[in-house]
Amino acid sequence: MSRDLQYTDNGKLRHFLTIEDLRKETLEQILSTADKFTQFGQREIKKLPLLRGHTVVNLFFENSSRTRTTFEIAAKRLSADVINLNPDTSSTSKGETLLDTVDILEAMHTDLFIIRHAKSGVAELIAQHVPDHVHIINAGDGQHAHPTQAMLDMFTIRQYKGSFHELRVTIVGDILHSRVARSQIHALNSLGVHEIRVVAPNSLLPAQIERLGVHTYTDLLQGLDGVDVIIMLRLQKERMHNAYIPSEQEYFNLYGLTTDSLAAAADDAIIMHPGPINRGLEISSEVADGPRSVILPQVTNGIAVRMAVMAMTLGGASDV
Amino acid sequence: MSRDLQYTDNGKLRHFLTIEDLRKETLEQILSTADKFTQFGQREIKKLPLLRGHTVVNLFFENSSRTRTTFEIAAKRLSADVINLNPDTSSTSKGETLLDTVDILEAMHTDLFIIRHAKSGVAELIAQHVPDHVHIINAGDGQHAHPTQAMLDMFTIRQYKGSFHELRVTIVGDILHSRVARSQIHALNSLGVHEIRVVAPNSLLPAQIERLGVHTYTDLLQGLDGVDVIIMLRLQKERMHNAYIPSEQEYFNLYGLTTDSLAAAADDAIIMHPGPINRGLEISSEVADGPRSVILPQVTNGIAVRMAVMAMTLGGASDV
Amino acid sequence: MSRDLQYTDNGKLRHFLTIEDLRKETLEQILSTADKFTQFGQREIKKLPLLRGHTVVNLFFENSSRTRTTFEIAAKRLSADVINLNPDTSSTSKGETLLDTVDILEAMHTDLFIIRHAKSGVAELIAQHVPDHVHIINAGDGQHAHPTQAMLDMFTIRQYKGSFHELRVTIVGDILHSRVARSQIHALNSLGVHEIRVVAPNSLLPAQIERLGVHTYTDLLQGLDGVDVIIMLRLQKERMHNAYIPSEQEYFNLYGLTTDSLAAAADDAIIMHPGPINRGLEISSEVADGPRSVILPQVTNGIAVRMAVMAMTLGGASDV
Numbered sequence: 001m002s003r004d005l006q007y008t009d010n011g012k013l014r015h016f017l018t019i020e021d022l023r024k025e026t027l028e029q030i031l032s033t034a035d036k037f038t039q040f041g042q043r044e045i046k047k048l049p050l051l052r053g054h055t056v057v058n059l060f061f062e063n064s065s066r067t068r069t070t071f072e073i074a075a076k077r078l079s080a081d082v083i084n085l086n087p088d089t090s091s092t093s094k095g096e097t098l099l100d101t102v103d104i105l106e107a108m109h110t111d112l113f114i115i116r117h118a119k120s121g122v123a124e125l126i127a128q129h130v131p132d133h134v135h136i137i138n139a140g141d142g143q144h145a146h147p148t149q150a151m152l153d154m155f156t157i158r159q160y161k162g163s164f165h166e167l168r169v170t171i172v173g174d175i176l177h178s179r180v181a182r183s184q185i186h187a188l189n190s191l192g193v194h195e196i197r198v199v200a201p202n203s204l205l206p207a208q209i210e211r212l213g214v215h216t217y218t219d220l221l222q223g224l225d226g227v228d229v230i231i232m233l234r235l236q237k238e239r240m241h242n243a244y245i246p247s248e249q250e251y252f253n254l255y256g257l258t259t260d261s262l263a264a265a266a267d268d269a270i271i272m273h274p275g276p277i278n279r280g281l282e283i284s285s286e287v288a289d290g291p292r293s294v295i296l297p298q299v300t301n302g303i304a305v306r307m308a309v310m311a312m313t314l315g316g317a318s319d320v
Numbered sequence: 321m322s323r324d325l326q327y328t329d330n331g332k333l334r335h336f337l338t339i340e341d342l343r344k345e346t347l348e349q350i351l352s353t354a355d356k357f358t359q360f361g362q363r364e365i366k367k368l369p370l371l372r373g374h375t376v377v378n379l380f381f382e383n384s385s386r387t388r389t390t391f392e393i394a395a396k397r398l399s400a401d402v403i404n405l406n407p408d409t410s411s412t413s414k415g416e417t418l419l420d421t422v423d424i425l426e427a428m429h430t431d432l433f434i435i436r437h438a439k440s441g442v443a444e445l446i447a448q449h450v451p452d453h454v455h456i457i458n459a460g461d462g463q464h465a466h467p468t469q470a471m472l473d474m475f476t477i478r479q480y481k482g483s484f485h486e487l488r489v490t491i492v493g494d495i496l497h498s499r500v501a502r503s504q505i506h507a508l509n510s511l512g513v514h515e516i517r518v519v520a521p522n523s524l525l526p527a528q529i530e531r532l533g534v535h536t537y538t539d540l541l542q543g544l545d546g547v548d549v550i551i552m553l554r555l556q557k558e559r560m561h562n563a564y565i566p567s568e569q570e571y572f573n574l575y576g577l578t579t580d581s582l583a584a585a586a587d588d589a590i591i592m593h594p595g596p597i598n599r600g601l602e603i604s605s606e607v608a609d610g611p612r613s614v615i616l617p618q619v620t621n622g623i624a625v626r627m628a629v630m631a632m633t634l635g636g637a638s639d640v
Numbered sequence: 641m642s643r644d645l646q647y648t649d650n651g652k653l654r655h656f657l658t659i660e661d662l663r664k665e666t667l668e669q670i671l672s673t674a675d676k677f678t679q680f681g682q683r684e685i686k687k688l689p690l691l692r693g694h695t696v697v698n699l700f701f702e703n704s705s706r707t708r709t710t711f712e713i714a715a716k717r718l719s720a721d722v723i724n725l726n727p728d729t730s731s732t733s734k735g736e737t738l739l740d741t742v743d744i745l746e747a748m749h750t751d752l753f754i755i756r757h758a759k760s761g762v763a764e765l766i767a768q769h770v771p772d773h774v775h776i777i778n779a780g781d782g783q784h785a786h787p788t789q790a791m792l793d794m795f796t797i798r799q800y801k802g803s804f805h806e807l808r809v810t811i812v813g814d815i816l817h818s819r820v821a822r823s824q825i826h827a828l829n830s831l832g833v834h835e836i837r838v839v840a841p842n843s844l845l846p847a848q849i850e851r852l853g854v855h856t857y858t859d860l861l862q863g864l865d866g867v868d869v870i871i872m873l874r875l876q877k878e879r880m881h882n883a884y885i886p887s888e889q890e891y892f893n894l895y896g897l898t899t900d901s902l903a904a905a906a907d908d909a910i911i912m913h914p915g916p917i918n919r920g921l922e923i924s925s926e927v928a929d930g931p932r933s934v935i936l937p938q939v940t941n942g943i944a945v946r947m948a949v950m951a952m953t954l955g956g957a958s959d960v
Contacts, residue, residue: 042749043693044693045692045693045694046693046694046695046749047692047693047721052365052367053363053364053365053366053367054365054366055366055393055396065725065727066744069723069725069745069748070748072723073695073721073723073748073750076695076721077721081367081393081396081397083389083392083393085385085389087385097599100596100597103616104386104595104596104616104619105389107616107617107619107620108389108390108393108619108620108622108623109362109366109393109620109623110393275744276740276744277740279737296743296744296747297747299744299747299748300747300748300749302748303748303749372685372687373683373684373685373686373687374685374686375686375713375716401687401713401716401717403709403712403713405705405709407705417919420916420917423936424706424915424916424936424939425709427936427937427939427940428709428710428713428939428940428942428943429682429686429713429940429943430713
């Protein structure tokens with residue numbers, strides 16, 4: 001059903017909600033379109049007229065000024081007008097429903113909504129509701145999906161490793177609550193990596209996660225053994241209060257990435273993190289700032305990937 | 321005095337503060353200018369260079385992200401630069417007067433202020449204060465006026481009903497506190513509708529409202545009998561605590577618009593609401609989302625009408 | 641060291657952090673570049689393509705919607721894209737360091753950061769950290785410096801007084817805590833005014849302030865005697881609670897600028913204030929709004945001066 005929702009009748013990308021139901025060619029088209037925009041980001045004048053006259057609405061029910069900024073920059077580089085809304089404090093608090101809010105914004109002839117919401121499924125709910133000419137990009141919904149994050153990660157992996165087929169990739173951290181991990185696993189599977197591993201304490205591993213085609217580890221060194229790509233997840237500190245982990249110090253001792261634990265991976269392994277990082281909790285500063293960290297290139301690639309997804313859904317990627 | 325304030329010496333619209341003192345031809349010019357912008361909103365590239373190089377300041381002393389967004393979109397479609405300010409939390413809290421804040425923004429060579437304030441008369445106070453080349457649009461002042469809302473309502477009525485002369489129009493709800501109702505009544509009178517009715521419990525009817533040329537009703541069905549246009553007002557829930565109405569349920573029973581009560585109106589009556597709606601308080605979802613509701617077209621028209629008023633005050637409507 | 645930081649190897653202005661270490665010719669170039677932009681601000685279309693395709697980030701760790709607005713307007717008049725961030729409420733609260741935040745924004749290919757922070761030295765810290773193609777403008781750091789404010793003051797003095805060499809200038813108020821005063825004193829010295837005086841109660845005079853080449857006064861009338869330029873500082877009301885001054889009324893009696901105390905200055909003395917003003921605390925309304933006040937021209941000049949500094953650091957002033 002999501003697949004039907006994400007494509008138009010003639011097979012173009014209409015919405016970008018979740019990696020799960022997308023064709024492999026679509027993921028590859030996102031990567032190749034982002035490639036063009038990456039070269040473009042290094043030019044003196046970083047502005048393309050592709051979305052001129054279109055209005056992009058950053059509709060962030062859950063606040064995240066960093067993610068909002070990446071979409072705002074991406075949209076402005078494509079010459080769109082951008083409206084930032086954080087509806088917690090405005091009309092929805094007056095008793096309108098969420099779909100009322102969307103209807104009203106859509107009635108203003110806005111074209112593309114970037115949706116972030118603390119509840120899973122909201123981006124899809126909105127996509128089911130809007131008329132044909134309106135497009136939805138999911139910027140993170142609950143514990144479900146964060147597909148632009150996953151695609152910028154894929155872009156970064158390809159940039160450093162060339163192709164996916166031989167790669168072993170390990171994701172470390174709070175797999176249980178992570179929409180990022182879920183989207184990454186779908187993307188890595190679709191793009192055909194050799195092996196996906198997840199590492200976490202049992203309390204942070206979802207039941208039956210193996211069904212997604214991953215190998216699970218509770219021991220960090222075993223999980224990192226020989227891998228080419230390490231993806232560290234952010235540990236939400238509020239998990240501590242819910243007794244998922246015993247203490248910050250113990251978590252760092254067991255699952256923190258340090259120069260020592262990094263030695264278990266391949267010599268040329270790259271280290272990724274969706275940010276913002278917790279220094280000394282899931283990763284040491286030495287590793288985060290070290291030569292094998294590609295955390296800042298991820299951010300750079302995030303702009304190009306978001307430009308690509310906007311251009312493909314709204315602008316028609318063939319014009320790029 | 322307001323009339324002098326709203327026009328330049330040679331009779332052009334300088335500020336847009338209140339419907340009350342405007343000439344009928346001005347209202348008609350707003351509608352015809354908005355007509356052109358409406359067609360324009362359906363184009364692929366919704367951008368005109370009319371206000372290029374001008375700076376529009378959304379100066380919202382009272383927060384309203386929805387109204388602010390409509391002005392922001394309208395200004396950006398005319399290629400203006402837009403600055404959003406919500407001065408409660410900034411300089412006025414440091415001890416400056418309201419007019420100091422305006423002076424300082426005007427000294428930055430800004431051209432057009434969109435003013436919203438919880439106190440009646442603030443937009444006019446500012447209009448009296450600014451130099452000739454600065455223009456003021458009232459986006460709602462206390463319980464006094466909300467003239468762009470009234471004009472988008474007039475635009476919507478004309479769009480669905482063709483002309484005003486034969487129409488019977490009923491406004492239902494909190495007439496007492498409503499700047500929207502006040503502006504609507506002035507506009508409907510000026511444009512020459514056949515009959516204006518207001519329906520509310522006695523506690524929500526202003527004294528001597530009949531002097532404005534309206535008929536008052538306390539019974540909903542009598543007030544709706546045979547009318548062509550129904551305008552439902554938003555009920556501020558805080559009125560409940562002030563004992564203006566006994567309870568939400570009782571208010572809905574007596575004054576809520578439902579399929580049943582709607583049957584009293586003409587068969588082709590349209591239903592309007594300035595939003596945001598309280599579903600199940602002043603209007604049932606069935607009616608709000610039904611075929612005779614024009615609530616979303618009102619929002620669409622709001623962009624065109626605001627573009628028209630901006631273009632007429634700042635840009636010179638003859639260029640449109 | 642700051643001088644090395646503020647200039648590129650071939651002597652162009654790279655960052656704008658503090659007046660202290662800048663060459664006199666740089667200050668004069670800022671003034672002459674701003675001159676061109678001032679004429680430009682009076683045109684109908686106030687927009688230049690100089691920074692088109694560049695992204696300016698207003699990174700305000702300390703909130704100031706007025707100063708933020710001046711930079712936003714200046715950047716938009718140069719056709720830059722502008723991102724506003726107030727990081728207290730976003731990523732830094734999630735445990736990132738300040739430099740992490742900068743790194744991440746810089747990774748998005750942003751070009752120019754406008755930094756405001758409650759702690760002295762933050763703009764310089766960031767300037768030391770960023771790569772060559774990224775530029776930093778200090779919009780106020782703790783009690784250290786506010787160099788764009790100082791330069792708009794210099795611009796205003798030159799506009800009204802022609803040249804600096806014969807001038808006597810008095811700064812009145814909380815010298816102890818004022819980054820504005822510190823930057824003004826450096827600029828006035830560099831541009832070669834005849835005499836600089838500061839007037840304050842002893843509790844608000846820094847120790848050894850005379851080393852900066854100023855004369856100190858605790859008596860207002862003596863400090864104003866015969867001067868050409870009077871700069872009133874804003875008194876932070878919170879100083880009262882810290883016992884720096886006995887009471888608002890007594891401060892006004894001793895140090896407030898009124899028609900009476902103004903009589904001590906030269907007949908054509910101008911009165912400046914960085915704003916926002918406290919009417920009846922450091923200045924009477926009669927004087928603030930009187931014919932010798934140039935407080936609003938300061939605001940106007942602030943846009944041109946900020947455009948000049950942006951153009952010189954980022955755009956290459958020779959293109960202006």
